[in-house]
Amino acid sequence: DAGVTQSPTHLIKTRGQQVTLRCSPKSGHDTVSWYQQALGQGPQFIFQYYEEEERQRGNFPDRFSGHQFPNYSSELNVNALLLGDSALYLCASSLVPVGGINTGELFFGEGSRLTVL
Amino acid sequence: DAKTTQPNSMESNEEEPVHLPCNHSTISGTDYIHWYRQLPSQGPEYVIHGLTSNVNNRMASLAIAEDRKSSTLILHRATLRDAAVYYCILRDIVDAGNTGKLIFGQGTTLQVKP
Numbered sequence: 001d002a003g004v005t006q007s008p009t010h011l012i013k014t015r016g017q018q019v020t021l022r023c024s025p026k027s028g029h030d031t032v033s034w035y036q037q038a039l040g041q042g043p044q045f046i047f048q049y050y051e052e053e054e055r056q057r058g059n060f061p062d063r064f065s066g067h068q069f070p071n072y073s074s075e076l077n078v079n080a081l082l083l084g085d086s087a088l089y090l091c092a093s094s095l096v097p098v099g100g101i102n103t104g105e106l107f108f109g110e111g112s113r114l115t116v117l
Numbered sequence: 118d119a120k121t122t123q124p125n126s127m128e129s130n131e132e133e134p135v136h137l138p139c140n141h142s143t144i145s146g147t148d149y150i151h152w153y154r155q156l157p158s159q160g161p162e163y164v165i166h167g168l169t170s171n172v173n174n175r176m177a178s179l180a181i182a183e184d185r186k187s188s189t190l191i192l193h194r195a196t197l198r199d200a201a202v203y204y205c206i207l208r209d210i211v212d213a214g215n216t217g218k219l220i221f222g223q224g225t226t227l228q229v230k231p
Binding site: 004031032033035041042043044045048055056058090092094105106107108109110111117 | 151153159161162163204218223224
């Protein structure tokens with residue numbers, strides 16, 4: 001059973017460019033969340049996708065956008081890159097139980113390391 | 118969102134028990150206590166969670182104070198592979214649609230000595 005997979009694992013961009021990061025959730029999971037983790041800090045929630053819609057958003061500017069596809073995979077797009085966008089970007093997946101409350105775990109990928117020069 | 122307070126770092130010897138404390142004095146009645154850990158160069162990994170009663174699983178035990186204002190993650194026999202950053206996180210279950218948001222703090226960096 002494949003876990004959460006992310007691509008690419010590492011990439012380097014220059015200021016002003018745009019980047020797209022990809023995530024495939026754990027098999028059977030329908031919810032994808034994205035996090036940004038700066039060096040030495042805990043992960044920060046960017047947004048969450050469920051049923052192909054953004055359901056909740058953290059304190060990130062509109063330069064950060066996303067998409068969820070019918071197969072539940074997801075993309076994170078960042079426009080007009082800044083030096084401060086250099087970070088590890090983590091994707092996490094989970095499953096919303098039918099008619100229930102999800103108190104369960106999130107499964108994280110190993111992340112995409114973005115360096116902005 | 119209610120916040121948690123953890124020591125920045127702790128040390129342990131291999132094969133000894135480790136008690137990682139977490140304070141959450143503003144916890145609400147609908148907050149679950151979750152623990153995640155992040156090994157070097159990896160994404161966070163779920164460890165355990167609980168509401169009121171103590172919980173055990175194959176990885177660890179979670180001891181929750183009677184007033185729920187603090188909790189302790191217990192690793193019964195630390196190994197070198199347990200060296201990681203451990204995060205104590207409160208998760209509100211009231212809004213069932215918000216399943217993906219976790220508020221991470223700085224966590225506790227656990228060093229395990231051979």
